[in-house]
Amino acid sequence: MTQEDLAARMQNIEDVNEITRLKHLYCYYADRHDSDNWANLFTEDGVFDGGVFGRHEGRETIRALTHLPFAVHYATNQIIDVDGDCATGKWLLLEPCSFPDENGDKPTWGMAAYEDDYVRKDGEWKIKYTKLIPLTYTPYDLGWEKQRMIER
Numbered sequence: 001m002t003q004e005d006l007a008a009r010m011q012n013i014e015d016v017n018e019i020t021r022l023k024h025l026y027c028y029y030a031d032r033h034d035s036d037n038w039a040n041l042f043t044e045d046g047v048f049d050g051g052v053f054g055r056h057e058g059r060e061t062i063r064a065l066t067h068l069p070f071a072v073h074y075a076t077n078q079i080i081d082v083d084g085d086c087a088t089g090k091w092l093l094l095e096p097c098s099f100p101d102e103n104g105d106k107p108t109w110g111m112a113a114y115e116d117d118y119v120r121k122d123g124e125w126k127i128k129y130t131k132l133i134p135l136t137y138t139p140y141d142l143g144w145e146k147q148r149m150i151e152r
Helices: 003-031 035-039 059-063 140-146
Strands: 042-049 055-057 074-083 086-099 106-121 124-139
Touching (some): 003 035, 055 059, 124 140
16 A cells, blocks of 8 residues: 555545534534534535425525424434545434424424535535435334324
């Protein structure tokens, strides 16, 4: 292995680690309703495509989004591919959360996938596009087999 090969491998490892941290920050800020820090993870023209939750384009539009009253994102099983200053990521999501309801917040199990595009701008990785693909959101007390609220 040449020094160039080794340097390229090390850069790839660093990029994957930085993108993983970026996604973890995405989850952390979303769960804490920290809209400013959450939106700043996106490029100026970034897109949050929430499927049934709507498509939102541009950092300022993303900043104005209302988060669920309660949520804990567990983004796992990442598959990250880096190509220079661009990258893609796929993640699975387990999300205990609450949905607003006329009778109060409704405890819910959320399961979804993410498909993301990332770009490196000024030496920093940012989210260019994130797509939330709901697999199921279901009432906590009914589990994910008795009553599915959202299906793919």
